[in-house]
Amino acid sequence: MDDGLKLRHVNVTRYITPLREGGSLPAIVECDDDFLYVLKFKGAGQGTNALVAEVIGTAIAKLLGLKTPELVTAYLSEDFGRTEADEEIQDLLKFSVGDNLGVHYLKGAVTYDRNIFIVPENTASKIVWLDAFLMNVDRTYRNTNMLIWNKELWVIDNGAALYFHHTWHNWKEVSEKPFVQIKDHVLIKEAKHIQLIHDEVLPKLTDDFFREMLNSIPDIWLTERNDVADANEARDVYFSFLTNRLANSSNFLKEIENAGK
Structure with a gap:
């Protein structure tokens, strides 16, 4: 992209x-x-x-x-x-x-190892914020889903995020949850600037950004389910989930703060 x-x-x-x-x-x-x-x-x-x-x-x-x-x-x-x-x-x-x-494909990349590579607090805060916002359950000590390539940290594998879409109809309830699984995040201890990152990214996460992002997804990926009439209906649900989660961000921000302690 x-x-x-x-x-x-x-x-x-x-x-x-x-x-x-x-x-x-x-x-x-x-x-x-x-x-x-x-x-x-x-x-x-x-x-x-x-x-x-x-x-x-x-x-x-x-x-x-x-x-x-x-x-x-x-x-x-x-x-x-x-x-x-x-x-x-x-x-x-x-x-x-x-x-x-x-x-x-990042040829020659190696899996991130926290004992070898130190992630700056600002970067760690961005990644933890991202995963709490999207409810990504799969960036833990067991499976970090980060690579070191050319001496830099690369974020990969976001496929386990947005788990609400596996049940679909309870999107509003899920969007307002704090995401307690963030306590298991591999970078939770380094994420010291969550509020700062939130304040920086909030003005950028506009309705136009979300719409453009969702419009980039092929229709066929959005319609290969039995409970969605068409791709635009699916886009509307994702849009509503993301904007409502952002509006209720205090829930997951507080959970990150508690987990970091």
Whole structure:
């Protein structure tokens, strides 16, 4: 999303190898722009909800000034499923024909280790604020979802955020919750400037920003559910969730403060 909030479109030309660290079996692929990507499949367990969360999480992370790999929509042809010998991967490829999410591959990056790399308090505060706002349950000591690349910290994997969209209809109730899971965040002790970060980002999280961000998400990712009439209805629910959560931000800000103590 280097061009504003718009996702570039590429075509997968070569399936290289699966990444078996995660349950959703993402893969390293090459695309027709000659770059490598970590491909996140719409046919994986969490479906397109995880792809939507990735787009939203990455967009807001960029707004906060955090480093994140570029995201693209990556078209997967049905030909890949025909030639794959592994039955599990073959099924995943067949269920994922069409537009998937590509995350620019940071070759040579290593997983963040808090015993080796010190995260500045300002950066830590941005990441903790982001994850509390989006209710991301998956940036813990066990699974940090951060990389060190070129001696800098990069934030990846926002797919576990916005878990309200797995039940969908209780979005308002969930948006006002404090997010008690923030106590398990790998950077909670370093997040000393949460209120400062909140005051800085608040004027930037405008209705126009949210609308542009949501409009960048492919319609098909928003309609592959049984309880949404069309993509714009889904966008409206995400918009309402995000704006209402922002309006009730004191709930999650207080929870961060308590967890930090």
